Ligand SMILES: CC(C)(COP(=O)(O)OP(=O)(O)OC[C@H]1O[C@@H](n2cnc3c(N)ncnc32)[C@H](O[C@H]2O[C@H](COP(=O)(O)OP(=O)(O)OP(=O)(O)O)[C@@H](O)[C@H]2O)[C@@H]1O)[C@@H](O)C(=O)NCCC(=O)NCCS
């Protein structure tokens with residue numbers, strides 16, 4: 692995709708790319724522990740249609756994030772103010788998502804992460820008319836400086852019952868979760884998953900399945916830890932991912948059989964890879980911007 696856009700087109704194009712990334716991710720199958728068009732995995736309250744409804748309900752939100760990024764006038768040290776604007780937009784988008792899905796959490800993680808990246812991309816393309824992923828990440832890091840410290844210092848005053856899974860895991864294991872990943876400039880996405888996807892051969896489906904398994908094998912998915920109730924599940928997941936690649940990944944019939952077996956295990960143990968799915972969405976977003984996918 693060539694990003695040679697007028698100021699007017701920029702926000703619509705970026706929100707469309709964000710929406711496409713959400714839709715591509717749910718279309719990928721067979722995904723272990725996640726909703727896809729063939730199986731809802733361990734998510735009895737969702738189907739692929741819930742995700743389509745949720746993704747399309749976020750179009751307006753992503754457009755607003757892009758506009759915020761495009762209009763923000765950068766002077767040194769002020770990018771965290773842009774994040775303040777995004778958080779307010781994000782809180783509203785979360786409400787819209789829950790209204791659309793009748794209270795089911797489809798895209799809470801993506802509202803946060805994709806909103807930030809869409810705004811950072813709009814800002815990057817306003818400052819420099821040639822698209823560059825590394826510049827988007829540099830803006831993201833400046834925007835999110837202090838996020839982990841600021842968010843987690845507030846939780847001491849929060850009653851234990853109202854802590855989120857991410858907050859509980861920070862207190863119990865010291866894991867900074869999606870906030871840490873975001874503040875560091877999404878290294879799992881830009882240093883691991885995106886380079887992997889760029890060089891991976893095969894159909895779009897095969898490349899995206901392999902990218903998901905690569906992510907799941909190299910991240911602390913707080914959704915997986917929450918469902919398992921034990922952070923050691925991460926080591927188990929990393930072993931599964933290594934085995935999958937030893938079998939040759941999605942292009943081999945052994946790899947395909949293994950994915951289906953893994954889905955059965957996820958189903959029987961009620962495990963989910965929601966955090967890895969979010970990171971796949973972000974990887975797809977960058978790959979679309981770079982013209983690496985159809
Ligand atoms: C900073 C926020 C993301 C808030 O974080 P919060 O503390 O509220 O929640 P976390 O538990 O830390 O995680 C939030 C979602 O982030 C996704 N996620 C988790 N780990 C990772 C990871 N390593 N990489 C990427 N993304 C990650 C995850 O979303 C996915 O899982 C969802 C299902 O989760 P959940 O409902 O908790 O679990 P289930 O077991 O499936 O549900 P039950 O059946 O048990 O009910 C699914 O949607 C995936 O998307 C986490 O959900 C940010 O939200 C924030 O700042 N919020 C405040 C409001 C705001 O400002 N929002 C917009 C900001 S722009």
Ligand SMILES: Nc1ncnc2[nH]cnc12
Pocket residue numbers: 716717724725726727734742797798964965966968969
């Ligand atoms: N396909 C999917 N299934 C379950 N949770 C998700 N979060 C993001 N994408 C998801």
